[in-house]
Amino acid sequence: MRFGVVVFPGSNCEMDCHHVIDKVLREDVDYVWHQQTDVSAYDCLVLPGGFSYGDYLRCGAIARFSPVMEAVADFAAEGGLVIGICNGFQILLEAGLLPGAMLRNTSLSFICRFSSVRVENADTPWTNAARQGQVLRVPIAHGEGNYTADEATLAALAEEGRIILRYCGEDGEVTAAANPNGSVDNIAGICGEGFNVFGLMPHPERASEEILGSTDGLLIWESVMAHYRSRG
Amino acid sequence: MTELYEELGLTEDEYRDIIRILGREPSKVELGMYSLMWSEHCSYKSSKPVLSQLPTRASYVLQGPGENAGIIDIGGGLAAAFKMESHNHPSAVEPYQGAATGIGGIVRDIFTMGARPIACLDPLRFGSLESPRQRYLFSGVVAGIAGYGNCLGIPTVGGDIYFDECYDGNILVNVMAIGIMPKENLIRGQATGVGNAVVLMGNRTGRDGIGGASILASQEFDETSQEKRPSVQVGDPFTEKLLIEACLELLEKNLLVGLQDLGAAGISCACSETAARGGVGMKIELKNVPLREEMDPFEIMISESQERMLAIVEPRKLDEVLATCERWGLPAVVIGEVTEGDMLEIYWYGEKVVEVPASSLASGPVYERAAERPAYLDEVQSADLAALEHPSDLNRVLLDLVSGPNLCDKRLVYEQYDHMVQLNTVVYPGSDAAVLRVKGTSKALAVSVDGNSRYVYLDPYGGTQIAVAEAARNVVAAGGVPMALTNCLNFGNPERPDIFWQFKESVRGLADAARHMELPVVSGNVSFYNESFGTAIYPTPVVGMVGLIGTLSTRRTIAFPEEGLVVAMLGDTLDELGGSEYLRLVHGMTAGRPPALDLEVEKSVQTTCIEGIRRGIILSAHDCSEGGAAVALLECCCAGGVGATLEVDTPLQPVSWLFSESQSRFVVTLREEDLGALEDLAASRQVRVYALGRTGGSRLIVGDWIDLGVDEMKAVREEALGRLLKG
């Protein structure tokens, strides 16, 4: 399976994703430069975390106009697998590949810590290796992860099982206290209509090695690899 | 011109020197350049003779002081570059941008040497949080560090934060960065090769931070003076991130001869230092410098606009260099060339405005300042501590200590920093040292910063030795062998004999401790004039220690790892409450003598601990320092979520055993069956092991002195800072 990790100016988790795919998953992986317009060589595109273009205007607002994003949109429209992590999620929202928008964390501060998220739908390309309701321990690191969307969108997301991850306590309880950033309905990750596009604020690449304190992030990588293989 | 040199802060003798060097009166631009390059900040004219006693060599030191950062060989073809510096004054003016640009500057020092920056650590000192101004400065500094460092994708993995009234008028923002590189990528800030191009990369130049007060005073005030007000430097981490990637790519492709960042004194400093180090001259045309606004040559030469680099490039590689910068979206232009001789010639639209020997700028005057032992020392050192009445509720004292600003949990701060990006942080903040794995090897670096200014105030020589010993001890507790150190020396006005005496004694302590412990000083920074309204801060030397962990599996944290382990104290506890946090908090005193430090004992205790860890005997280790044994034990319990039941057999008073900050001690855990082996290891080094009891349960019980629930202690420690910040 060949992954492409998209590099925008200001991305800063691209090397982390590359490291995990290459050294831990032992799959093929290349960097995809933001000016590249052909992504046909890849089975899965990763939009990594960071501060694309400094995130000075709005998170992801400038990156979405990168030439590569048109290719990413076409790739997604044809059913290609796309995962946006943190800033990558924000870019997918700005690009309209996922619904909704991000606000600043209610604390108004950047937050970096391990968080617990509950798998709300284990029947997706991204979570099939996890159990429904399984609690994953995965770090978050963001200043704007406060997801919001209008009522109709939220209803549709819930109805169609497209809310994939919710912030929860260690016991799996979804509570206001377990919500680190004010995200509506404790939403930590959502999918697009075809489930092939996935955006999430937690960083699975930071929880993919024992030595870093958790391997729960591996479930997400392993899910997409299993999905790809089952598709043949 | 006579008035101008004074306004620029030059002395009459210095002005005469300039005339002697040039054989004529300097131009205004030249005078501005000399005033900056010969300022204390750039020239180290007061500190240089004192710093010369620091040990700087070891077989593994690849680069000592004098370059942008120090570099040590860590084996396997890799090297680590690191340095610490101060951004005190800019942070006091505008805390967010001051701290942010501090990060920017220290990070540039690291990748300028060819290393990828892998971590930052920030020692911070503030006044009392009871003051709204201090709360504002604190929040601003922390947000600035987070805003800049997080955007760069460089984890902030450690640091320390102390609050004391002595910083009410002058906060300290020190920053340390560390990077890793393949040895062959090492590059220096040197211009060589006559005919090579001088390339300016990065942000356009504006009037940022133009010279501060001295230059402002030199400007003629007229209707445009409001616009000419020196503007605060604003950080642009996005451009810095592009600079990091572009520079590392240029070095990887072997396209550069020399690389230098632009910091204090901007183009003046970068050109003169690179030329002087390379023993060459340089010819610069300032009209080629990309500007953000209209500026004259004087302003361009001294602007401190951030996120700029100077590269020396062979003509045949120039196109590829410019193309690489373009690909990263970075402005890059040729502003001049390397010439024979040692003259720095600056042109402005073809007209020569500067012609000075580069070396004369880079090596300024040197002063032997007067030093005199300050009068306060006798008074504070002779304070009678024996007569103090101690409180009887020791549980209360312990909780008060860990809910005070200095010893409370700093989670609220480090969770604002991305401390995980790059996937190297394998011991997170909150332990004695941060541990960063070196990918592709089984090794890791252990890094810690330390500097208790209260000790240094009470005894500049001994207190500074403690800073070295404790930074090394922190590295040891994490399982590392200390290798080398950097430092930032924050003092008051060096022209005052009492302050300069503090400085000299402190550096003597640093030198003696470093020499004795065989730790080369590979880089550092001096910050003088840290005072306001004539009151200086406590002398505050801060040490940054880097150590090597040979195999990742021997890394340790402070946390009690499980139940049923033996808890032991390595090293002796003495009746030493002088300078302690206890004395400050309970009795409101900063007095007495700091704890004694015997460097021979220190080394023995540290090698015992390292050996115990290496052999798998010691399972957790925590340096025993501020707050004494009681606070150390509490921290071990909180970090591990495990209690302990302990008994102490001591002739000391309870408060002395619990809260004395005696040096050369570790709290360790080990299996019962290994106790004999540890005692043998220790005995062969004349070190005592005191078995105190066992881990287990949900309470910390120390004889009939302390009995507290772990959950309660955790809650008290964790909620304290948030409460203090609310005022």
Next chain:
Amino acid sequence: MKVSIYVSPKKGVLDPAGQAALGALKSLGFGEVADVRIGKYIILRLEDIDAGKAEDRVQEMCERLLANPIIEDYRIEMGD
């Protein structure tokens, strides 16, 4: 009473957000854009205050909180 406050980076102070937006606009084909400065627009509603004193009070709010006079300029518009 409605008060509008426009906060913008001081002339000569680097504005990274403006620079980033400028670059993006140019790359989207808006070549005519020569400069971008990005600031904040703050709307206040005041009550129980003497119209004569209001402007001074708002100015003080700007100096002390709403703007950072070290790096930002501000402009106040009183009324709708």
